[in-house]
Amino acid sequence: MDAQSYHPVPPGVGTEENFLSLDDILLSHQRLPVRTECAFPRLGFLDRSSDSEDLPEGTKMELPLWLSKGLYERKRRVLSVELPKVYKEGWRTVFTADPNVVNLHKMGPYYYGLGSQMLHFDSPENPDIAQTLLQTFIGRFRRVMDSSQNAYNEDTSTLLERLDCLEKALFQSGQSGLNGFQSWEKGRASQLTASSLVINYRKRKMADVQA
Numbered sequence: 001m002d003a004q005s006y007h008p009v010p011p012g013v014g015t016e017e018n019f020l021s022l023d024d025i026l027l028s029h030q031r032l033p034v035r036t037e038c039a040f041p042r043l044g045f046l047d048r049s050s051d052s053e054d055l056p057e058g059t060k061m062e063l064p065l066w067l068s069k070g071l072y073e074r075k076r077r078v079l080s081v082e083l084p085k086v087y088k089e090g091w092r093t094v095f096t097a098d099p100n101v102v103n104l105h106k107m108g109p110y111y112y113g114l115g116s117q118m119l120h121f122d123s124p125e126n127p128d129i130a131q132t133l134l135q136t137f138i139g140r141f142r143r144v145m146d147s148s149q150n151a152y153n154e155d156t157s158t159l160l161e162r163l164d165c166l167e168k169a170l171f172q173s174g175q176s177g178l179n180g181f182q183s184w185e186k187g188r189a190s191q192l193t194a195s196s197l198v199i200n201y202r203k204r205k206m207a208d209v210q211a
Contacts, residue, residue, distance in 0.1 A: 023165055027110045027117070028066040033082040035060050040078075065117055074122060081121045086111065089125070092132045099139040104164040111164040112137060140167065148174030 040055035086107045104111045115133045148171045
């Protein structure tokens with residue numbers, strides 16, 4: 001495919017989703033531990049460990065995020081969603097102590113995206129989860145961007161394999177800006193262009209103003 005003919009679509013922000021984004025499509029297939037709070041007729045096929053035609057109350061299994069959101073209702077409690085371990089109190093304590101020591105890609109390549117989506121489900125821990133997501137991002141952001149600016153023409157595979165998908169996008173954006181500046185400084189480029197992150201931010205601001 002011609003590189004010029006493909007323009008990556010950025011993922012949604014917060015609990016919003018952009019289904020034109022490959023990252024959001026992959027995120028929506030992340031599996032969550034759930035428990036049924038009522039019987040589901042003719043949905044027994046969702047539980048691979050059972051031969052029953054129906055899905056009985058109290059069944060524990062894993063469902064993809066998109067299906068969990070579709071079945072979840074706040075007013076009529078038909079499904080409860082358990083927090084993945086990386087968002088539970090034990091791991092939140094680790095992130096609070098030093099977020100930079102954690103291999104986010106190993107814990108889940110969509111740590112920030114899935115964590116934001118977990119806020120869709122009612123839980124008394126939601127405020128703590130949101131705070132941990134924010135503080136983890138702030139705590140790791142400077143190292144990610146500093147690394148992107150100090151790795152010109154170097155092998156960055158070891159660093160990238162520890163990053164969440166959002167952090168990888170930020171790193172690559174920083175590298176792209178650095179490479180563009182280096183080319184401009186050496187007279188290999190006619191002009192500096194705005195970062196794609198800046199352009200997307202301006203588009204969102206314009207959309208908010210027009211709304």
